[in-house]
Amino acid sequence: xxxxxxxxxxxxxxxxxxxxxxxxxxxxxxxxxxxxxxxxxxxxxxxxxxxxxxxxxxxxxxxxxxxxxxxxxxxxxxxxxxxxxxxxxxxxxxxxxxxxxxxxxxxxxxxxxxxxxxxxxxxxxxxxxxxxxxxxxxxxxxxxxxxxxxxxxxxxxxxxxxxxxxxxxxxxxxxxxxxxxxxxxxxxxxxxxxxxxxxxxxxxxxxxxxxxxxxxxxxxxxxxxxxxxxxxxxxxxxxxxxxxxxxxxxxxxxxxxxxx
Amino acid sequence: xxxxxxxxxxxxxxxxxxxxxxxxxxxxxxxxxxxxxxxxxxxxxxxxxxxxxxxxxxxxxxxxxxxxxxxxxxxxxxxxxxxxxxxxxxxxxxxxxxxxxxxxxxxxxxxxxxxxxxxxxxxxxxxxxxxxxxxxxxxxxxxxxxxxxxxxxxxxxxxxxxxxxxxxxxxxxxxxxxxxxxxxxxxxxxxxxxxxxxxxxxxxxxxxxxxxxxxxxxxxxxxxxxxxxxxxxxxxxxxxxxxxxxxxxxxxxxx
Numbered sequence: 001x002x003x004x005x006x007x008x009x010x011x012x013x014x015x016x017x018x019x020x021x022x023x024x025x026x027x028x029x030x031x032x033x034x035x036x037x038x039x040x041x042x043x044x045x046x047x048x049x050x051x052x053x054x055x056x057x058x059x060x061x062x063x064x065x066x067x068x069x070x071x072x073x074x075x076x077x078x079x080x081x082x083x084x085x086x087x088x089x090x091x092x093x094x095x096x097x098x099x100x101x102x103x104x105x106x107x108x109x110x111x112x113x114x115x116x117x118x119x120x121x122x123x124x125x126x127x128x129x130x131x132x133x134x135x136x137x138x139x140x141x142x143x144x145x146x147x148x149x150x151x152x153x154x155x156x157x158x159x160x161x162x163x164x165x166x167x168x169x170x171x172x173x174x175x176x177x178x179x180x181x182x183x184x185x186x187x188x189x190x191x192x193x194x195x196x197x198x199x200x201x202x203x204x205x206x207x208x209x210x211x212x213x214x215x216x217x218x219x220x221x222x223x224x225x226x227x228x229x230x231x232x233x234x235x236x237x238x239x240x241x242x243x244x245x246x247x248x249x250x251x252x253x254x255x256x257x258x259x260x
Numbered sequence: 261x262x263x264x265x266x267x268x269x270x271x272x273x274x275x276x277x278x279x280x281x282x283x284x285x286x287x288x289x290x291x292x293x294x295x296x297x298x299x300x301x302x303x304x305x306x307x308x309x310x311x312x313x314x315x316x317x318x319x320x321x322x323x324x325x326x327x328x329x330x331x332x333x334x335x336x337x338x339x340x341x342x343x344x345x346x347x348x349x350x351x352x353x354x355x356x357x358x359x360x361x362x363x364x365x366x367x368x369x370x371x372x373x374x375x376x377x378x379x380x381x382x383x384x385x386x387x388x389x390x391x392x393x394x395x396x397x398x399x400x401x402x403x404x405x406x407x408x409x410x411x412x413x414x415x416x417x418x419x420x421x422x423x424x425x426x427x428x429x430x431x432x433x434x435x436x437x438x439x440x441x442x443x444x445x446x447x448x449x450x451x452x453x454x455x456x457x458x459x460x461x462x463x464x465x466x467x468x469x470x471x472x473x474x475x476x477x478x479x480x481x482x483x484x485x486x487x488x489x490x491x492x493x494x495x496x497x498x499x500x501x502x503x504x505x506x507x508x509x510x511x512x513x514x515x
Contacts, residue, residue, distance in 0.1 A: 015358035034377040088272060095273035096280070102494020103487055104453040107460060107468065110475035111483055114297050190367040194457055197369075212373045220373050227370040235365035 012232075034217050041221035048222055054207055058226070061192050061203035064120055068127025069188045075128075076135035077177055081169055083136070084143020085151075097133065105130035106194035118199040123192070130191035131184040138180025142173030178242045185238055189231050299481045307481050308488055317470070321489065324455055324466045327383055331390025332451040339395050339447070340440055343402025347436075348428060356399075364396045368454070372461060386458040393454045394447035401443025405436030438512060441505045448501055452494045456486075 020038045027037040048054050083090040109126050116122040146169050154164045170177075196205030204227060211219035281301050287293045288300040311317040346356040372389050379385040409432050417431045418424070459468025467486040474482035 011354070011358035012361045015362045019359075019362065035374075091269040091272040092276055096276045098498070099277065099491055099495065102449050102452040102498070103491045104456045104460075107456055107471060107487060107490075110471065111480075111487070114480065115293075186365050186367065190369050193367055193370050197461065208370065208373060212376070217377065220377075224370050224374055228366045231365045231367050232362060 034215075036218045036221055040218050041225060044218040044222035045225060048207070048219065048226065057202045057207055058204045061196060061205070062230075064124050064203070065127055065188045065192045068124045068191075069131050069184065071124075072128045072131035072135060072184065072188075073181060076132040077139050080136040080139025080177070080180075081143045081165060081173060083140045084146070084173070085165065085169060090140070093136075097136065101133060106191055106198065109195050109198040113199055118201050123195045123199065123203075126195045127188050127191045131188045134183040134187060135177070135180040138183070139173060139177045142176025142180075143169050145176070146172040175242075175246045178238075178246060182235065182238050182242065185234050186231060189227070189234065193227060296478075296480060299484065304481055304484045304488070308485050311485055311489075320465050320467055320470055320486075321493075324459065324468070324490075325493070327386045327390060327458075327466070328451050328455045330383070331387040331455065332394055332448060334387070334391045335394035335398055335447055335451070336444060338391070339398030339443070340402045343399045343404075343440075344406050344428065344432065344436070346399075347403050347406035348432065360396065360399065364400075368392045369457060372458060376462065381462055381464075386455060386463070389458050390451050390454050394451045397446040397450065398440070398443040401439045401446075402436060405439025405443075406432050408439070409435040438509060441501070441508065445498065445501055445505075448497055449494060452490060452497070456490050 020042075024038040027035050079089075079093070083093055105126055108129065109122065112122040112125060116125065150168055150172065151164055154168045159167065192203070193205040193208070196203035197209045200206045200210065204223065208220060208223040208227070211217075211223060284298070284301050288295060288298055342352075342356055345352040347353070368389060371392065372385070375385040375388050379388060413431050413435060414427060417427055422430060455466070456468040456471075459466035460472050461468075463469040463472075467490055471483055471486040474480075474486075
């Protein structure tokens with residue numbers, strides 16, 4: 001590993017430390033009750049992670065997130081690929097997606113709660129809805145950009161439509177699909193927090209907003225650190241996976257295009 | 261693309277939307293869903309039409325739009341400036357890049373309680389949240405667009421005698437414009453979503469607050485109205501941005 005590689009690897013860590021320092025300085029300068037220093041917040045983390053119940057809560061959230069994300073990937077990737085290859089499917093689905101896009105999926109939570117209750121089902125459904133749109137969109141773009149000649153040669157060599165989809169379009173669109181999944185992953189985390197904030201029952205979002213209501217500010221900020229760290233860890237882990245899967249494709253970015 | 265294909269596209273596009281509304285109506289009229297839980301589409305749209313002339317509701321829309329535009333505007337200015345600076349200067353790049361790597365995957369909604377405590381319950385905290393969420397797609401697309409500018413363009417501008425200080429505005433910025441506008445589009449949709457969420461969490465006005473207030477009093481019809489309104493707002497703003505894009509990018513090859 002040479003110096004510049006080492007620098008690239010260490011620089012996000014430096015950025016984290018820098019941000020925490022800014023926070024510490026800001027808190028010391030402001031000196032208000034509601035804004036604990038970075039050190040106080042970090043000191044509160046072990047008491048959350050050490051507590052059996054809050055740990056179970058966080059694991060509950062992660063389970064819902066994993067199920068919602070997995071289901072969304074299973075449904076959205078085939079749909080997106082079909083939209084990219086078959087014109088009729090694209091014109092069928094595009095306008096509906098355009099309408100659904102700007103609706104905050106977590107805002108559907110109160111409505112869905114009326115039908116399905118406050119339990120796991122409605123939260124997982126909301127996560128599913130939130131994650132699927134970017135994945136559909138990216139798979140669509142990826143499948144549309146597949147070189148026509150490759151599909152033709154596949155057809156000339158006698159691959160059926162399904163085989164062409166699976167063996168040519170899917171691998172060719174994989175980098176783009178994975179970019180969509182990366183966005184979806186961050187989005188799943190955001191939707192998870194918001195859904196639990198609206199239907200307060202259990203989960204990481206519940207701990208965060210309950211602490212806010214009860215003015216336990218160090219817990220609030222500690223939970224923010226925990227959730228933020230989860231986001232960064234997932235993103236980094238997914239980036240590793242992506243590199244392993246599509247080593248042949250140069251990434252356009254080593255930075256995520258995250259959006260909710 | 262000829263006109264006939266476009267019109268078939270429109271017809272095909274209307275089918276699923278009509279199907280969804282038909283399914284919705286069917287669920288209600290055949291009694292699968294009680295009216296209290298799922299009001300019929302007719303009464304929802306009638307209520308929407310009625311609310312659109314109601315000054316109270318218009319005030320809510322105004323409050324939402326104000327926060328949306330303020331947050332989005334700040335995000336565009338900051339994002340484009342930082343993105344271009346990071347692409348042009350290695351020094352800025354060394355600072356901005358790791359910061360973005362850390363901050364972009366962070367779920368910004370989780371930061372909202374911190375913003376509430378610091379900035380209060382008023383506009384400021386919501387605008388900050390919108391900015392924080394819309395900033396990164398714009399920043400990244402500006403950075404990407406500016407770092408992909410063909411070196412030859414810069415060289416020929418320099419050869420033609422453009423001063424170094426003006427190359428940024430005369431060459432790099434216009435060349436990065438298509439990418440920046442794509443980022444703005446994503447940022448705009450995000451702004452719609454985030455402003456609504458922020459208003460749902462704590463607010464006394466705005467569309468998100470309307471939804472929460474209706475949910476608390478079990479007014480299902482009123483719960484659907486803000487949702488449809490934000491979807492319409494998103495569509496309209498998206499259309500406006502698309503118009504701006506076609507105007508700004510006239511003379512560019514098809515992008």
